[in-house]
Amino acid sequence: VQLQASGGGLVQAGGSLRLSCVASGRAFSSYDMGWFRQAPGKEREFVAAIRWSGYRIYYADFVKGRFTISRDSAKNTVYLQMNSLKPEDTAVYYCAADYGATIIGNRAEYDYWGQGTQVTVSS
16 A cells, blocks of 8 residues: 655644545555654654544544544545644644554554655644
């Protein structure tokens, strides 16, 4: 699976962005998909994930109510809608894919990673 993330940019606090991650290669609909982020000097952390079926969704506490993950299997794409952005959301955002993640928030479980897209939120 090859992953291509896009949609990052510079936005003011309170604004919105929608990230996209297009998958190519093996059956996208069979993979659990996740978004992670990494700020300078910090570990890569879990943001959100969606099971292959689309019926189970998970969020980190710090994005609940602000971010929404979704997937469109017809387009082989997973999205991360980010609203009410804060300066502390500034990071490189990565999409990732895993076949049957046991602990879906554990980045070590993910086998495939996109190249990352920069999100910068100004105050």
